Amino acid sequence: MIDIHCHILPGVDDGAGTVEDSIKMAKKAVDEGITTIIATPHHNAHYQNNRLKIENDVEDLNDVFRQEGINLEIIPGQEPRINAELLGQLENQEILTLCNQNKYVHIELPSNHIPNYTQSLLYELQLQGITPIVVHPERNVEIIENPDVLFDLVNEGVLTQVTSSSLIGNFGKNIQRFSHQLISHNLTHFIASDAHNVSSRAFHLRGAYEQVEKEFSVKMRYQLQENPILLVNGETIMTHPPEPIKKKKFLGIF
Template identity: 45%
Template sequence: MIDIHCHILPGVDDGSPDMETSLKLAKEAEKQGITAALVTPHHMDGEYTNHLVDVEKETEEFQKQIDANGINFKVFPGQEVHITGDLLKAIDNDDILFADPYNRYLMLELPHSGVPEYTENMLFELNARGITPVIVHPERNHGFQKDHDLLYKFVSQGAATQLTASSYVGVFGPEVEKFTEEIIAANLGTTFGSDAHNFKGRRYRMKDAYAKLAKQFGVKMASKYEYNAKAILNGDDIDQGDIKPIKKKKKFLGLF
């Protein structure tokens, strides 16, 4: 199992505060059956800036400590890049870490409050450069929650998505859980990520999520999600499948 989104790099953002906690999280990931992870500290979100060279250095040191503690777990440097007007400039300045060695996949975060008006143009510019934006946790974005067709539009135009395992098993409430299920049913989900931050609410739930996925949508769907996580990390083609719009709920017109 591959995790393409986590905040277990020590002391760089709102995730793990120190190496001791990070090593405990690495052990927990190993117990979950995760063999490798893309560490994705927040970048350019207005609060955290984690430059490429710094993340690479911190990840290398983290891996040394993982190996020294006998944990069978591999980490790769990455970023959860917040969408901003300066994104293309940061790419040109070689300050963006992609999810893979060939700069094909970019872990892209939108603000939780909604979808900025310039998002479609930014996705177009990224695609024009041969970059596939992987929209992280769309199920928790208020804009997509209000307008499901917007997510369908972006995926149909070439974006991929990373759903949060915790969302799918109800950690963020029943509405987010239901929306995650609807995204999966419409084939608008590409893969899972843990988005692990700590041992409380934002902990590893990957094993639970894959078990539920296999039960609810079948073993083939679970295998596809596992394959896509590995494909993104390796820079290979993903298997998105045949996508469709999320069905709108019919409103009941009662007589009062």
């Protein structure tokens, strides 16, 4: 398995605090069957992790894992928070595309709303040949309240990634239910761990894929497991036409 979203780099954000923490995470990942991780440290107002720093830290961590005999490959990535200057930051090479391929980039939205420039910015990224991947949309309050916002983005070519812990219910039943809706309506394309440690924010990637197979189908599990491989190889992601999530009636009215 490939995990495209993980905070395994030590001492750079709210993920692994030390190299020892990174080693613990790596061993747990290998136990789950993960062979490759895209390291995606936060890049926002609180954590400044630019392209060069991430690339150097990834190289150092791979050296540590080789010395420890841990069969896990770390690839450079980033989790930039959306902001009005993001296109300029990308041009200045402050923003790091996934696997350094200039094809895909993670985009983190604020937890409680969607900035009014989001649609135009994500469209501009696509005009530059870069496909944005909105991470953990199932935890965004505005998207939960109005899923049509996400439908419009996906309908325009944006990809999304749900978190494994959301799918298995670690963020609560409502977020679990909504995550399943995103899958059933073709509104997400990846599952990733967003792991920060081995306890409160662990991987749970195998469990999430098993749940997808149980709730949906082996075919759906295969597609969601295959897409990270396609991403790392710089190939086109498998998608299906998105469907809007219809709001349930309340007392007979919408």
